[in-house]
Amino acid sequence: MGLREQKKERTRRHIADTAWELIADNGFARVTVAEIARAAQVAEATVFNYFATKEDLFFFRLDEYGESLVRGVAGRPPGEAAPAAFHRLLLAEGGLVGQLDSGDSQALDRLRTVNRVVAESPALQAREQVSFTRTAELLAATLGGDTLQEQVAARVVAHGLIAVQRALVLQVREAVLADEIPPGFASQLAESAAHAFALLENGLAGYGTRDS
Numbered sequence: 001m002g003l004r005e006q007k008k009e010r011t012r013r014h015i016a017d018t019a020w021e022l023i024a025d026n027g028f029a030r031v032t033v034a035e036i037a038r039a040a041q042v043a044e045a046t047v048f049n050y051f052a053t054k055e056d057l058f059f060f061r062l063d064e065y066g067e068s069l070v071r072g073v074a075g076r077p078p079g080e081a082a083p084a085a086f087h088r089l090l091l092a093e094g095g096l097v098g099q100l101d102s103g104d105s106q107a108l109d110r111l112r113t114v115n116r117v118v119a120e121s122p123a124l125q126a127r128e129q130v131s132f133t134r135t136a137e138l139l140a141a142t143l144g145g146d147t148l149q150e151q152v153a154a155r156v157v158a159h160g161l162i163a164v165q166r167a168l169v170l171q172v173r174e175a176v177l178a179d180e181i182p183p184g185f186a187s188q189l190a191e192s193a194a195h196a197f198a199l200l201e202n203g204l205a206g207y208g209t210r211d212s
Helices: 003-026 033-040 044-050 054-058 060-074 082-090 096-100 105-119 122-143 148-177 185-202
Strands: none
Touching (some): 003 033, 003 060, 003 105, 033 054, 054 122
């Protein structure tokens, strides 16, 4: 990346970080793009050069994380299946949820803030789903295939994997907003994720079969 590209990336991140702080403090609906531009010390037009909408500003990190997951799956080592790679990457150490077990109060505060803001905004909830769908489509394109059957299968796999991520996000949001984070929550979440991935990897044929 050249110096010009590095400068543009720093500006992009600075604008997004400024927006996130303002929205976290005041709520999504009460912050305007003009206010974000003033706080970031850039022109309002500059903000729109980097981000098409205010929702894009807030979900910059989620979009970026999704892209990193796709790159990780694309670069998985020989012999590792795509679902296994996605599972490994999704639960890699260092995430906010993983920090909860170590008693990181800042991580918990940030989780509360992010999820409170999203829960209060239908616009952000809709944009969050756009981000997940975008990641799923990027992943499907990465898994690829030459025939229609292979392309459909890639989409099924990709959207199934992202569905696990969505479920984990919603489970964390529910627990955080209810202020019910039990000891070992990250470990319990990891076990739940492993069970969900096992459902995908082993097939759904027998799931939910009713007892006679």
